[in-house]
Amino acid sequence: MSKHYQAIRGMNDILPDTIEIWQYVEKRAKETLDLYGYQELRFPIVEKTELFSRSIGEVTDIVEKEMYTFDDRNGDSLTLRPEGTAGCVRAGIQNGLLHNQVHRFWYSGPMFRHERPQKGRYRQFHQIGVEAFGLAGPDIDAELILLSSRFWKALSIHHKLSLEINTIGSSEERTLYKKALMEYLQTRKNELDEDSIRRLDTNPLRILDSKSEAVQKVVAGAPRFDDYLGDESRVHFRGVLSILDTAGVKYSINPRLVRGLDYYSRTVFEWTTDELGAQGTVCAGGRYDMLVQQLGGKAAPAIGMAIGMERLVALCDDRAARQTAMAPQVYVVSIGPEAEQTGLKIAELLREKCVRVVNHCGGGSMKQQMKQADRRGAEYALILAQEEMGKDVVTVKMLRQKSEQQQVKIDQIVDFISAIYSR
RNA sequence: GUGAGUGUAGCUCAGUUGGUUAGAGUCCCGGAUUGUGAUUCCGGUGGUCGUGGGUUCGAUUCCCAUCACUCACCCCA
Numbered sequence: 244m245s246k247h248y249q250a251i252r253g254m255n256d257i258l259p260d261t262i263e264i265w266q267y268v269e270k271r272a273k274e275t276l277d278l279y280g281y282q283e284l285r286f287p288i289v290e291k292t293e294l295f296s297r298s299i300g301e302v303t304d305i306v307e308k309e310m311y312t313f314d315d316r317n318g319d320s321l322t323l324r325p326e327g328t329a330g331c332v333r334a335g336i337q338n339g340l341l342h343n344q345v346h347r348f349w350y351s352g353p354m355f356r357h358e359r360p361q362k363g364r365y366r367q368f369h370q371i372g373v374e375a376f377g378l379a380g381p382d383i384d385a386e387l388i389l390l391s392s393r394f395w396k397a398l399s400i401h402h403k404l405s406l407e408i409n410t411i412g413s414s415e416e417r418t419l420y421k422k423a424l425m426e427y428l429q430t431r432k433n434e435l436d437e438d439s440i441r442r443l444d445t446n447p448l449r450i451l452d453s454k455s456e457a458v459q460k461v462v463a464g465a466p467r468f469d470d471y472l473g474d475e476s477r478v479h480f481r482g483v484l485s486i487l488d489t490a491g492v493k494y495s496i497n498p499r500l501v502r503g504l505d506y507y508s509r510t511v512f513e514w515t516t517d518e519l520g521a522q523g524t525v526c527a528g529g530r531y532d533m534l535v536q537q538l539g540g541k542a543a544p545a546i547g548m549a550i551g552m553e554r555l556v557a558l559c560d561d562r563a564a565r566q567t568a569m570a571p572q573v574y575v576v577s578i579g580p581e582a583e584q585t586g587l588k589i590a591e592l593l594r595e596k597c598v599r600v601v602n603h604c605g606g607g608s609m610k611q612q613m614k615q616a617d618r619r620g621a622e623y624a625l626i627l628a629q630e631e632m633g634k635d636v637v638t639v640k641m642l643r644q645k646s647e648q649q650q651v652k653i654d655q656i657v658d659f660i661s662a663i664y665s666r
Numbered sequence: 667g668u669g670a671g672u673g674u675a676g677c678u679c680a681g682u683u684g685g686u687u688a689g690a691g692u693c694c695c696g697g698a699u700u701g702u703g704a705u706u707c708c709g710g711u712g713g714u715c716g717u718g719g720g721u722u723c724g725a726u727u728c729c730c731a732u733c734a735c736u737c738a739c740c741c742c743a
Contacts, residue, residue, distance in 0.1 A: 249734075304741050308667075326743085354743080359667075361737060370743060438740070449741090503742060513743095524743060551743030578701080609701050617703035628701060642703065 253358070253366030264556050269351070271397040272371055272550075279390050281347040281373060286334040288353065292320040298329040298534055300505025302445050309356040323355035326504070327372035328531070328547050329538070335376060336540035343541065345377035351552070363522030363554045373528070374547035376535070381482030384510045384530060385490070387548055388483075391514060391526055392492050394550075400558050404525060406492065408512040409500035410480040411448075412472050414533060417508070420471040421447055431461050448501040468498065476509055483510055506531040510546065519554055526550040570620035571601040573660060574642075575627070576612040582627035589625065589637070589656055596661035617642055623660065 250256060257265060276283075296306045311323040324330050327350055335341040335348070351371040358364060373390065375383050388406065395401040411417055425447050432440065439450045439458050451462055472480075487494055494512075502511045511529035519525075528548020536542035573593060577586035583606075590602045601619055603612045609628065616624045626638035626648075637656045640648040651659045 252734080309741080356742080358741070359739095360735090361739095364742070368743065372743095454739095521738065522742075527743060549743055554743065574703095576702085610699090610703080611695095613701095613703040615703085621703095624703075626702075630701075638702090640702070648702085 251366065253360035255365060255367070261556070261561075264559055264561050265552070268398065268552065268555055268559060269371075272349075272351070272394060275390060275394045275397055276349050276373070278393070279347065279386065281349045281375075281390075284331065284334065284348045284350045285352075286330045286350065288324055288355075289321050290324060290330050290333065292322040294329050294333055294538070295322050295325060298332070298504075298506055298538060299326065303503060303505060305356060305504070309358055311355045311357060325356045326354055327352070327370055327549060328374060328504075328506070328534070331372060331374050331547075332534055332538050332540070332545070336535065336538060341376050341535055341540050341543050343377070343543075345375075347373075347375045349373045361522065362520045363551070363557065365553060369552035371550040371552065372547060373550075374545060376545045377543050378546075379532070379544035381479050381510075382486060384479075384483045384546055385486035387528060387546060388487060388492060388494075388512060389490055391548065391550070395514070398555075398559055400555075400560075403516045403518055403558055404514045405516075406494040406512060406514055407497040407500050408483070408487075408494045408510070409497050410472065410476055410509050411501060411507060411511055411529075412468070412476045413508055416471050416473055416476060417448075420466070420468050423466045423471070424448070424450075427465050428461070431464075434458075434461050446501075446503070449503075451499045452501060479509055502527070502529050506534040506537070508532050512548075516554075516558060519557060522554065524551070525554045525558065569599065570622070571599045572621065572664060573598055573600045573623045573625055574616035574619060574621035575600060575602045575625045576609060576616060577603065577626075578606075578609060578612075578628040579632070581632050582629075585632070585653065586625070586627045589627075589653070592657045593660055596657065596664075598661055598664050625656070625660075 273283075292310070292312050295310065299306050301307075305325050310325055313321060315321050331348060331350060332341070335346070340346055349372060351369065353367050353369050355367055357366055360366060373387060375387065388408075392401070392406075395404050412420070425443060428435065428439075428443060428447065428450065432443070435443075435450070435458055436453070436455050439453055439455070442449045450458065451465070453459060453462065484494070484496075500511055500513060507529040509530040509532070512527065513524050514526040515523040516525055517523060526548055528546065530544070530546040532544045533542075535545055573590075575586040575590050577583045587602060590600045593600045601616075601621065603615060609626070613624060622641070622643050624640045624642055626640060631637055631650070634650070635653050636650040637653055638648055638650050639656075639659070
């Protein structure tokens with residue numbers, strides 16, 4: 244046991260049993276994204292380390308201690324992507340897609356962060372990322388939220404999620420506010436807990452969100468971000484909310500909602516659930532108007548969101564997913580070399596007619612083969628053995644309900660079965 | 667990185683106040699059913715009790731260390 248190889252901590256195998264739910268979720272995702280005209284994009288899992296440290300922020304936890312970083316053979320520092328936006332923007336710039344253009348993109352795939360695993364948090368996890376470039380108005384912010392909301396409905400988990408939204412203003416407004424906040428907190432430093440004191444230097448905004456009651460008392464008297472918000476940011480935020488109101492999307496404004504990554508500005512939002520323990524954020528996003536320019540492109544407004552697949556899958560009812568499962572329609576049971584050959588031929592002809600057929604391989608008794616047919620969830624067993632070979636027939640047995648099995652001439656069996664499955 | 671909990675058959679779990687052959691269900695294989703699955707009945711395969719060390723006449727059980735998993739903190743999707 245201990246000598247067996249084990250998967251890397253926090254990196255999971257997804258087996259056929261649960262892959263059904265993944266495929267169901269992925270299918271609904273693509274359908275929804277198609278409805279809004281978002282185009283899929285694929286880019287590498289590895290990028291230059293600098294791309295991530297510059298875009299995510301040097302002093303964030305992700306960059307400081309969570310990245311899988313290694314040296315390439317030529318000495319370049321490379322990193323397994325901890326999130327998708329940086330790579331997406333890099334790909335967009337490199338291929339000239341973000342120059343005075345409007346684009347709506349999505350992508351999906353694994354991300355890597357070296358964190359202590361727990362429920363809903365893994366070292367290799369999967370995200371669906373959605374990004375829109377070249378649009379500055381509140382309408383695109385709202386569109387992303389509407390899109391996500393429609394996605395939850397498509398998965399029938401709408402009732403399990405609630406939307407929190409906030410604005411964190413422009414980076415100038417945030418810098419001013421951060422300074423005021425830090426000055427205030429310094430004066431009451433002795434009332435803060437250890438975590439909060441550490442955050443004073445790294446991420447003071449996070450202190451607003453502290454779970455400690457004592458810290459919350461301090462926070463209550465802190466300067467309010469609202470007072471630092473400029474007119475443009477204010478109007479933008481109101482614009483987003485008004486579209487959500489018109490569309491009937493419920494939300495709650497959470498003034499303490501702060502995103503962890505440096506590049507966010509203005510609108511930020513999160514869809515959360517209380518069914519997943521401590522990691523309740525299923526989808527989160529926000530605007531990042533400065534990032535494209537910061538990474539060397541021509542300045543372009545942008546907004547994006549990321550959906551955590553593992554968390555989403557955990558929320559989905561697996562019964563819904565199983566309805567789309569692809570059990571074989573026909574299982575071919577054959578005994579003897581002649582029957583095996585005939586069975587193989589019939590299986591191929593049926594596949595020609597788009598019938599899903601599993602051909603029993605490896606021989607064995609009829610009992611064993613029938614057992615496998617049942618196991619695989621097949622609807623029909625086609626039995627070919629000595630008796631059938633002598634009479635040029637195939638025995639057709641319905642496995643999912645009680646009915647008399649019947650024999651069909653070999654030259655008619657393909658039409659017989661494909662007639663059942665043609666609509 | 668910090669803390670708590672849990673490691674017994676492929677899987678889900680009992681159990682041993684420290685005592686000689688470690689149990690059940692499930693799965694797999696065989697038989698009842700020499701050509702028929704799912705149900706039922708009978709039998710069988712399968713375990714260095716996570717790993718290493720200590721205490722003891724004797725450790726799966728107690729102690730220490732270590733590894734893994736789980737949950738929470740932190741952080742985040």
